[in-house]
Amino acid sequence: MTQPCRPAQPALGWDPASLRDPHAHADKAERVRAMFDAIAPTYERVNTIATCGRDAVWRRRAAVAAAVRPGDVILDVACGTGDMIRAFARCAPVAGRIIGVDFARAMLARGDYRTIETTVELIEADALHLPLPEGSVDVISCAFGVRNFQDLAAGLREMARVARPGARVVILEFARPENPLLRRAYELYCDAVLPRLGRLIAGDRVGAYRYLPKSVQTFEPPRAMIGRLQAAGFGDVRMQSMNLGGVVLYRGVKPSSG
Numbered sequence: 464m465t466q467p468c469r470p471a472q473p474a475l476g477w478d479p480a481s482l483r484d485p486h487a488h489a490d491k492a493e494r495v496r497a498m499f500d501a502i503a504p505t506y507e508r509v510n511t512i513a514t515c516g517r518d519a520v521w522r523r524r525a526a527v528a529a530a531v532r533p534g535d536v537i538l539d540v541a542c543g544t545g546d547m548i549r550a551f552a553r554c555a556p557v558a559g560r561i562i563g564v565d566f567a568r569a570m571l572a573r574g575d576y577r578t579i580e581t582t583v584e585l586i587e588a589d590a591l592h593l594p595l596p597e598g599s600v601d602v603i604s605c606a607f608g609v610r611n612f613q614d615l616a617a618g619l620r621e622m623a624r625v626a627r628p629g630a631r632v633v634i635l636e637f638a639r640p641e642n643p644l645l646r647r648a649y650e651l652y653c654d655a656v657l658p659r660l661g662r663l664i665a666g667d668r669v670g671a672y673r674y675l676p677k678s679v680q681t682f683e684p685p686r687a688m689i690g691r692l693q694a695a696g697f698g699d700v701r702m703q704s705m706n707l708g709g710v711v712l713y714r715g716v717k718p719s720s721g
Contacts, residue, residue, distance in 0.1 A: 477670030482677045492566070492589065492613040498671045499543070499567035505665040506570065507544055509672070513660055521710055522550040522606055525633045528703075528714050531555030535601035538562045540590045540622065541608025545574035545583075551604070552579040562600070564588050590618045595625045606635040610682040615691060623696035626717040632697055633714050636688070637679040640708035649709055650680065685711045 477498070481488060488494065499506070510518050531537065531551065535558050539547045542563030551561055560582045565571050566589045576583045588594050590605075590612055603622045612618035622632055640646045653676030661672025683691060685702055688711070692700045697715030704711055 476668070477674040477677075482670070482673060484681060485674055485678050486610075486681055491611075492591075494674075495611045496567050498669050498674060500569040501669045502661075502665050502667065502671045503544065503567065503569035503573050506573070507546065509661060509664050510546075512664065513657060517706060518546070519550070521635055521705060521712070522547050523554055524703075524705070525604060525606065525635050525712055526550040526554035528712060529555065529602045529604060529631050529633045531558050531602055533557040534559040536560050536562065536599065537602040537604065538564065538593075538595070538600040538622075538625065540564050540593070540603065540605040540618075541611065542574070542585070543567070543570045543608070545576060547604055547606040548574070548576065548583060549579065551602075552576075552581050552583075556581065558602075560584065562586065562595070564590065564593060566590070589613075591621055593621045593625050597624050598627045600625050601627055601630050603630065603632045604634070607637060609634055609636055610678050615683065616695065619691055619695035619697075623717060626697075628717055628719040630717040631714065632692070632717070633712065634688075634692075635710065635712055636682070637709060638682075638685050638704075638711045639680060642708065645707050645709075650676075653679070685713075688713060 537551055537558050539561065542548055542565045545563060548561050548563050551558060558581050563583065563585045566587060568587055571585050571587055586594060591614060603626055609615060609618060640649050657676055658672045661667035689700050689702060692713060692715045698718045700715040702711050702713050
């Protein structure tokens with residue numbers, strides 16, 4: 464695993480003031496990095512409990528939608544503890560190599576790839592500055608990570624930069640259901656249940672499980688995300704709603720040259 468040295472950062476957290484518009488902070492990236500480093504030991508456990516295990520199903524669907532071909536190089540951006548990498552290994556064993564990139568060192572350290580036969584390379588890096596050559600990967604994925612980017616447009620452009628012509632991009636992200644009743648139920652769960660779950664299981668002291676639902680409520684709606692992907696350089700962009708509209712799978716293709 465490539466781990467460039469970086470200076471120790473002060474403890475950062477999310478309080479009510481910083482949560483009014485979490486995407487507007489100039490230090491959002493450092494806050495997000497510190498948050499994930501803090502919750503890394505219990506991150507997968509909270510995900511499984513909070514989604515009743517459905518998060519594994521969503522990742523499998525994304526891996527299948529990527530239509531991996533023999534020998535493809537897969538890049539998983541904001542790979543965290545490797546849930547999406549393991550989904551690819553199960554659903555697309557023909558891949559030639561899987562590269563996982565994340566800027567939270569503690570999350571990378573928690574990944575378990577002992578049962579994976581496909582070559583896995585982990586890199587500690589920011590999604591806005593991917594240390595990969597232009598046009599070097601065949602599949603790009605990002606599961607529940609793009610809303611954490613400091614600059615969404617720049618992060619999507621980086622994905623397009625490293626994608627070969629014909630490469631597929633698959634992005635999973637949470638969304639607010641369009642149905643008013645479902646949206647209200649979703650927000651009650653996120654505002655009342657999820658923070659308590661985070662405190663109980665993760666001992667959350669940095670406000671991670673207050674930030675995560677708030678970052679969804681203030682993020683781009685699905686139709687805007689389609690436009691963002693198109694503007695970044697992807698074509699044939701489509702979306703599939705899941706979990707009663709609370710999760711969206713986006714898929715696009717890097718146009719072939721000429």
